[in-house]
Amino acid sequence: MSTEQKIKCVVWDLDNTLWDGVLSEGDDVRLRDGITDIMKTLDERGILMSIASKNNFDDAYKKLTELGVADYFLYPQINWNPKSEGIKKISEELNLGLDSFAFVDDSPFEREEILSANENILTIDAADIGKITDMECMIPKFITEDTRSRRLMYIADSKRKHDQQEFTGDNMEFLKSLGMKLTISPVTEHDLQRAYELTVRTHQLNSTGYTYSYDELKDFIGSNSHIFRIAQLTDKYGDYGKIGLILVENTDALRIKLLLMSCRVMSRGVGSAILIYLAKLAKSLDKPLFAEFRTTDRNRIMYITYKMMGFDELENNDGDVLLEYTSEEEKDYPGYLEVIEK
Amino acid sequence: MTTQERIMEFFKSKNITDIQTDTDLFKGGYVNSLFALEIVMFLEKEFKIKIKNKDITEKNFRTIDSMAAVIEKYL
Numbered sequence: 377m378s379t380e381q382k383i384k385c386v387v388w389d390l391d392n393t394l395w396d397g398v399l400s401e402g403d404d405v406r407l408r409d410g411i412t413d414i415m416k417t418l419d420e421r422g423i424l425m426s427i428a429s430k431n432n433f434d435d436a437y438k439k440l441t442e443l444g445v446a447d448y449f450l451y452p453q454i455n456w457n458p459k460s461e462g463i464k465k466i467s468e469e470l471n472l473g474l475d476s477f478a479f480v481d482d483s484p485f486e487r488e489e490i491l492s493a494n495e496n497i498l499t500i501d502a503a504d505i506g507k508i509t510d511m512e513c514m515i516p517k518f519i520t521e522d523t524r525s526r527r528l529m530y531i532a533d534s535k536r537k538h539d540q541q542e543f544t545g546d547n548m549e550f551l552k553s554l555g556m557k558l559t560i561s562p563v564t565e566h567d568l569q570r571a572y573e574l575t576v577r578t579h580q581l582n583s584t585g586y587t588y589s590y591d592e593l594k595d596f597i598g599s600n601s602h603i604f605r606i607a608q609l610t611d612k613y614g615d616y617g618k619i620g621l622i623l624v625e626n627t628d629a630l631r632i633k634l635l636l637m638s639c640r641v642m643s644r645g646v647g648s649a650i651l652i653y654l655a656k657l658a659k660s661l662d663k664p665l666f667a668e669f670r671t672t673d674r675n676r677i678m679y680i681t682y683k684m685m686g687f688d689e690l691e692n693n694d695g696d697v698l699l700e701y702t703s704e705e706e707k708d709y710p711g712y713l714e715v716i717e718k
Numbered sequence: 719m720t721t722q723e724r725i726m727e728f729f730k731s732k733n734i735t736d737i738q739t740d741t742d743l744f745k746g747g748y749v750n751s752l753f754a755l756e757i758v759m760f761l762e763k764e765f766k767i768k769i770k771n772k773d774i775t776e777k778n779f780r781t782i783d784s785m786a787a788v789i790e791k792y793l
Contacts, residue, residue, distance in 0.1 A: 686776040
């Protein structure tokens with residue numbers, strides 16, 4: 377088991393960091409040598425990028441567009457506010473914890489100030505830019521299809537969020553308007569790297585936080601005593617990718633060892649739908665359904681999901697909880713989500 | 719305001735206005751993980767209580783009436 381923290385988002389300063397020169401002083405700024413390759417590499421590794429810069433937004437964004445790099449950056453914070461506020465905003469928009477952020481700036485003052493947002497942000501001096509792609513924390517263990525298209529998925533998500541804010545009806549109507557399809561399929565060898573990636577990247581929507589080695593995960597595929605499923609979500613804006621993982625021990629009873637979902641699908645009803653799927657499965661096999669839960673400081677939302685879906689707590693040893701599904705009513709999938717079982 | 723009315727305010731803030739205090743929120747599909755967490759956090763803040771794990775159940779959160787009954791135990 378390992379919990380090594382990998383960087384999920386790199387936030388760049390602009391003046392004398394991303395480009396040489398100071399835009400507001402009228403310099404004819406040029407991208408720093410080698411920066412394009414670095415950004416391309418990080419993007420291919422699925423590391424997101426954004427900007428925290430003290431500049432006039434319109435001028436700086438126009439320049440980024442001219443330089444052909446504007447599309448790399450999600451939720452750029454270009455304004456005169458403290459950068460610690462900017463990075464918090466980015467973290468909220470991306471729904472990623474600040475302890476998985478890195479911040480690159482030439483100014484020691486700004487590198488210090490950013491830590492007031494979260495002391496675990498990795499700060500990097502612009503002079504050390506050449507070392508970034510070789511840093512251990514910038515190298516994901518696997519690169520999957522989902523990794524490579526991560527930025528595009530976040531862009532689709534930003535479009536969704538924008539439309540949601542403009543939407544005037546209630547949240548249910550909005551969810552219905554998305555036309556979501558959740559496909560739950562057996563994990564195949566092709567999915568293993570993504571499955572591994574999900575177990576190490578997911579903290580909030582993760583019932584136990586158990587991690588397994590690639591080979592252990594591989595063994596679950598053919599195992600008669602395990603049910604191992606991966607879930608994919610799509611909607612009218614596009615594909616969210618493979619966003620959920622379920623590992624259930626299948627003996628005299630079903631026992632959920634792992635239930636996790638990417639934070640990108642929070643509030644889409646996926647957790648409830650998967651629990652309904654497992655309840656149906658247990659019923660069809662005529663077996664009781666248990667779930668292991670390990671309390672962390674971040675996953676209370678999963679505990680509440682289990683409880684509200686009709687699971688009761690049987691045991692609690694210092695935060696290691698055993699739950700049993702005791703709901704008597706037959707549940708159906710929410711009307712806004714089409715569930716496809718493969 | 720009654721306890722029910724105070725809880726109803728939360729739903730109104732989410733643009734959910736077509737429910738009664740006895741509407742089955744689970745059947746209606748109103749409750750997803752985030753929403754469930756938000757309800758619990760709202761109740762804890764609004765009524766200045768800490769809801770015990772044993773009280774977080776499907777039965778207690780099925781309707782606004784049943785939530786109110788749980789809250790009132792703490793007050």
